[in-house]
Amino acid sequence: MNDDTTSLTADTSELQRRLRNPYGVKWTQFDSEVIPMWIADMDFGVGEAITEALCDAVGGFGLGYSRQSLYDGVIEALVKRYQTKFDTNLDPNLSLLSTDVVQAIYLALSTLSELGEKIVVQSPIYPPFIDAIRDLKREVLYNNLRETEVGFFPDMENLEVLCADQATRVLLLCNPHNPTGRVFTELELNEIAAIAARHHVVVVVDEIHAEIAYAPHRHLPFSKVAAKFGTEYILLTSASKAFNLAGLRCAVANFSSKRLLARYNSLPFHMRGAVSNLGMVGTIAAWNSGDSWLKGVMAQLGSNRTYISEFIAERCAGIGYHQPEGTYLAWLDFGKVTALDDPAERIGEVARVALSHGVTFGPGGTGRARLNFATSSANLQAGLERIAASLPLL
Numbered sequence: 393m394n395d396d397t398t399s400l401t402a403d404t405s406e407l408q409r410r411l412r413n414p415y416g417v418k419w420t421q422f423d424s425e426v427i428p429m430w431i432a433d434m435d436f437g438v439g440e441a442i443t444e445a446l447c448d449a450v451g452g453f454g455l456g457y458s459r460q461s462l463y464d465g466v467i468e469a470l471v472k473r474y475q476t477k478f479d480t481n482l483d484p485n486l487s488l489l490s491t492d493v494v495q496a497i498y499l500a501l502s503t504l505s506e507l508g509e510k511i512v513v514q515s516p517i518y519p520p521f522i523d524a525i526r527d528l529k530r531e532v533l534y535n536n537l538r539e540t541e542v543g544f545f546p547d548m549e550n551l552e553v554l555c556a557d558q559a560t561r562v563l564l565l566c567n568p569h570n571p572t573g574r575v576f577t578e579l580e581l582n583e584i585a586a587i588a589a590r591h592h593v594v595v596v597v598d599e600i601h602a603e604i605a606y607a608p609h610r611h612l613p614f615s616k617v618a619a620k621f622g623t624e625y626i627l628l629t630s631a632s633k634a635f636n637l638a639g640l641r642c643a644v645a646n647f648s649s650k651r652l653l654a655r656y657n658s659l660p661f662h663m664r665g666a667v668s669n670l671g672m673v674g675t676i677a678a679w680n681s682g683d684s685w686l687k688g689v690m691a692q693l694g695s696n697r698t699y700i701s702e703f704i705a706e707r708c709a710g711i712g713y714h715q716p717e718g719t720y721l722a723w724l725d726f727g728k729v730t731a732l733d734d735p736a737e738r739i740g741e742v743a744r745v746a747l748s749h750g751v752t753f754g755p756g757g758t759g760r761a762r763l764n765f766a767t768s769s770a771n772l773q774a775g776l777e778r779i780a781a782s783l784p785l786l
């Protein structure tokens with residue numbers, strides 16, 4: 393894959409061969425008749441700068457134990473990225489790496505709360521949020537997003553009630569939000585930050601989709617808002633979504649204070665795990681040199697997003713859909729076309745399109761499915777055609 397964006401739009405057999413590589417799960421989990429539109433990998437490979445940096449590291453004997461300067465380089469790249477992209481200063485001395493964002497969520501929850509204590513999420517929500525809370529034997533408090541004719545909105549009154557619970561320790565926030573694609577506004581984030589601060593609840597905010605926002609929507613880092621209210625936070629991110637590097641496994645956590653960082657670090661170093669050289673090299677290349685590739689990807693995602701809205705309006709009016717403001721995920725409501733709790737299951741069988749199962753996203757997920765549209769125009773069109781044809785059979 394190179395930086396030539398025309399290659400993003402053609403489903404050639406060479407592209408198919410690459411997508412069905414022996415390493416990735418997205419295109420190999422199901423038989424070859426199935427169009428995979430489920431797990432959040434993109435069908436675009438990676439940018440040239442990343443390929444070159446990884447090849448240099450492998451070819452240049454760079455797979456030994458890593459130097460501190462490589463680790464510091466990732467943090468420097470993140471700080472620069474947040475400064476240039478989001479006009480936000482992150483303190484490099486309050487930042488550290490983790491293997492991936494989900495691992496950091498587990499570490500944060502286990503060090504910020506005790507067994508049985510409560511963690512708030514805004515549901516429907518990326519399923520590992522729920523899994524983490526349950527695996528760690530904490531209690532999940534769901535603050536269901538309210539759906540109106542124009543989209544999904546946080547229920548601030550209920551959030552205040554849930555945060556006021558004496559046993560609530562953490563609000564686990566996802567912004568941009570997976571699966572609805574909401575990019576929360578400054579007003580919303582202000583209110584969330586104020587509520588959390590009032591009740592001494594730490595906000596663990598997953599900003600992994602931050603770079604995938606469609607104008608006029610713009611991602612606002614939580615750290616920027618939190619400073620106004622004195623809200624304690626741990627901000628988590630990774631280059632893995634915007635630059636398609638999930639298998640490299642490298643994420644960054646940034647803390648609002650030394651106290652929080654020390655708590656997170658209270659688990660021994662080897663239990664927290666380490667990041668591979670290739671993860672760090674790929675992340676630095678993405679953040680420092682990946683912009684021209686990302687620009688091409690955003691153009692393709694933008695046109696796919698428009699295509700989905702038009703297709704649904706013209707061909708599948710029964711499907712409920714709010715265009716996402718960020719992410720490459722379309723959250724589809726099949727409630728008007730079927731009584732099935734899990735339409736993705738049936739769509740997999742009938743349409744031979746693999747979607748993510750809405751029921752795994754907690755309350756608000758019943759009757760829904762998530763479609764990953766980070767693919768070529770041809771593939772997206774084929775997937776939507778199949779879904780449209782399957783609707784009478786659901």
Ligand SMILES: Cc1ncc(COP(=O)(O)O)c(C=O)c1O
Nearest residue numbers: 432492493494518570598600630
């Ligand atoms: C909101 C969100 N957080 C985290 C992840 C996974 O990140 P990682 O692979 O770094 O754990 C995803 C993957 O889709 C995601 O959508």
